[in-house]
Each structure stands twice: as C-alpha cells, then as structure tokens.
Amino acid sequence: ATPIPGGLRPGMAIYVQGTVPHHTKRFRVNFSCGSEKGADIALHFNPRFDSGDKIVFNSFQHGKWAREEYKHEMPFRRGQHFEMVFSITPESYQIMVNGAPCYEFRHRIPPERVQVVDVDGDLELQSLNVMGGGVSDWGVGGAGDVGLGRSRTAPAPQPHFPYVANFPGGLTSKKTVVVKGFVPQGAKSFSINFKMGYSRDIALHINPRLNERVVVRNSLLNGQWGAEERALPHNPFQPGQYFDLSIRCGNGRFKVFANGQPLFDYNHRFREFQQIDTLEINGDVVLSYVQF
Structure with a gap:
C-alpha cells in the first residue's frame, strides 16, 4: 500500500509499472480513503481474465459496493509488461494503459479523501x-530486483526534489544511459542534465519544452550557456505519452535515440567527458526507471 499524504488533487497522477503473470486471473488497484478494513474506496480498478476478459470499475461506500462500470476490451496481456497512469482531473480519473487511453471514471467520492493506493492480486x-502536488517518490521495491540490470526505480521529480544519480568513475566511451518515463497532462518543461562534479556546469542539457513544442539542447560551461540546438526529425515528448530515451556517449558526440529511433547527435562541447559524473532530472516528468 502506498500512502497519499494530503489526498489526491487534480493535476496529480499515479504511475504503475509491472508484469502480468501467465497464470493471472485478476488483479486490482484500489484508491482507498483509509488503510483500515472496510474503508471507502473511491476507485476500484479490477481487470478480470477469468470472466470474459473485462475490466470492472466501481466504488465502495458506507460498507457496500455501488454500481459497476465495465470495459470489455482487455489492454493487458498475460506474460507481458505494462505501464499505466491514473491522471486525476477535476471531474474524473483518466486511465491510460501502455500509452493508450483506457477509461474515464467519474468521481463518486472526492479524490481529496484518498489516503492509500493499494495494488493486489495476480500481479x-x-x-x-505518485506524481505532482509536491509529493516525492513512494517507490515499491527497486527496479534492480526485477531483472532490469543496474537500474534504479527513479523518484517522480518535483520542482524541489530533482532526481540525482552519480556515475562511478564518470562517463566512458560507449556508455549508454536509459531514461524511461511519462509526460503528464499539463506539463510545461523538464530537463535532463549531464553535469561535472560539484560545478554548476552542464555538459549536455536536454530540455523538452512542451509549451513551445521543441526539445532544446545546450551546454552550460564556465557559467555561460552556449548556442541552442533545436532541429529534430520528430518530437517524442507529448503530454499523456510515454518515452524511452537512450543516450549514448561516444568519443566525439552523444547519440540520442527515442523509442528506438535516432533523435539527435550532440557534438561534445566539453571534451573531457570522463569528468561527467552526475545525472540530474527535474521538472514536469514522471520517471519509471533510469539505467546506466
């Protein structure tokens, strides 16, 4: 169970990542108004493989279940990984599975009353x-425990809580950093910075600006920003969409791929790339994991 201090508010999102085992019959995600048995449930999300491949949505109040809602298309597959996001709007929970809209469940109980998100069942x-509202990460386990190599379950960065990781020994040629995440609705901007030690300098600054629909790349060296690079074949960063970014350090340049496709090259402006030892990510983004 994951606590939600202060309750849910519009603009917040819950990001869940996992795998559906081959033997799965059903699992559930409950947005509960307390941790005690019998507490009200604002949203009961219940995929059922054992009764016609459907998802049941409901709420539980005053000790009894309310009216069920159904979706008869099953976006989950046995034996497969999934990512889903519950975005809280003033009217509803907007649910996305693997980047595609799944369902909209209108509020029956004010989301502010939700105190716990509980995931249970064959999962x-x-x-x-938990993203937004000044709440930092409430991680469940570590991604390193699930066969993802040397990876970290990344926190959901907030304006005052950037995700920071250190590369032991600095970057090397052919080193690849993978950043997977989700751009929430209403996002304005976020940045991925490759930095040198304790200096403020940034060797590579990747800055998707959702409000300008551009991805700016630059370097901050000796306290001065250089010339921005903005040209792109496509922009993979869209509100409500997942992204899978692969950043490879070469001898002469960084090569960056998005969702498996080349996105841009960035020639080294700071040539001693072995001194780049810190990754910092902040802004309007939900991270699922970072691997290096």
Missing part, C-alpha cells in the same frame, strides 16, 4: 510513483 508490481 508482479515493479514500481508505483
């Missing part, structure tokens, strides 16, 4: 992040 849960 291998890898991470659960």
Whole structure:
C-alpha cells in the first residue's frame, strides 16, 4: 500500500509499472480513503481474465459496493509488461494503459479523501510513483530486483526534489544511459542534465519544452550557456505519452535515440567527458526507471 499524504488533487497522477503473470486471473488497484478494513474506496480498478476478459470499475461506500462500470476490451496481456497512469482531473480519473487511453471514471467520492493506493492480486508490481502536488517518490521495491540490470526505480521529480544519480568513475566511451518515463497532462518543461562534479556546469542539457513544442539542447560551461540546438526529425515528448530515451556517449558526440529511433547527435562541447559524473532530472516528468 502506498500512502497519499494530503489526498489526491487534480493535476496529480499515479504511475504503475509491472508484469502480468501467465497464470493471472485478476488483479486490482484500489484508491482507498483509509488503510483500515472496510474503508471507502473511491476507485476500484479490477481487470478480470477469468470472466470474459473485462475490466470492472466501481466504488465502495458506507460498507457496500455501488454500481459497476465495465470495459470489455482487455489492454493487458498475460506474460507481458505494462505501464499505466491514473491522471486525476477535476471531474474524473483518466486511465491510460501502455500509452493508450483506457477509461474515464467519474468521481463518486472526492479524490481529496484518498489516503492509500493499494495494488493486489495476480500481479508482479515493479514500481508505483505518485506524481505532482509536491509529493516525492513512494517507490515499491527497486527496479534492480526485477531483472532490469543496474537500474534504479527513479523518484517522480518535483520542482524541489530533482532526481540525482552519480556515475562511478564518470562517463566512458560507449556508455549508454536509459531514461524511461511519462509526460503528464499539463506539463510545461523538464530537463535532463549531464553535469561535472560539484560545478554548476552542464555538459549536455536536454530540455523538452512542451509549451513551445521543441526539445532544446545546450551546454552550460564556465557559467555561460552556449548556442541552442533545436532541429529534430520528430518530437517524442507529448503530454499523456510515454518515452524511452537512450543516450549514448561516444568519443566525439552523444547519440540520442527515442523509442528506438535516432533523435539527435550532440557534438561534445566539453571534451573531457570522463569528468561527467552526475545525472540530474527535474521538472514536469514522471520517471519509471533510469539505467546506466
């Protein structure tokens, strides 16, 4: 169970990542108004493989279940990984599975009353992040426990809580950093910075600006920003969408791929890339994991 201090509010999102085992019959995600048995449930999300491949949505109040709602298309597959996001709007929970809209469940109980998100049933849960509202990460386990190599379950960065990781020994040629995440609705901007030690300098600054629909790349060296690079074949960063970014350090440049496709090259402006030892990510983004 993941606590929600202060309750849910519009603009917040819950990001769940896991795998559906081959033997799965059903699992559930409950947005509960307390941790005690019999507490009200604002949203009961219940995929059922054992009764016609459907998802049941409901709420539980005053000791009894209310009217069920159904979706008869099953976006989950046995034996497969999934990512889903519950975005809280003033009217409803907007639910996305694997980047595609799944369902909209209108509020029956004010989301502010939700105190706990509980995931249970036939499910291998890898991470659960709470995004927005000044709440930092409430991780479930570590991604490193689920066969993802040397990876970290990343916190959901907030304006005052950037995700920071250190590369032991600095970057090397052919080193690849993978950043997977989700751009929430209403996002304005976030940044991925490759930095040198304790200096403020940034060797590579990747800055998707959702309000300008551009991805700016630059370097901050000796306290001075250089010339921005903005040209792109496509922009993979869209509100409500997942992204899978692969950043490879070469001898002459960084090569960056998004969702498996080349996105841009960035020639080294700071040539001693072995001194780049810190990754910092902040802004309007939900991270699922970072691997290096």
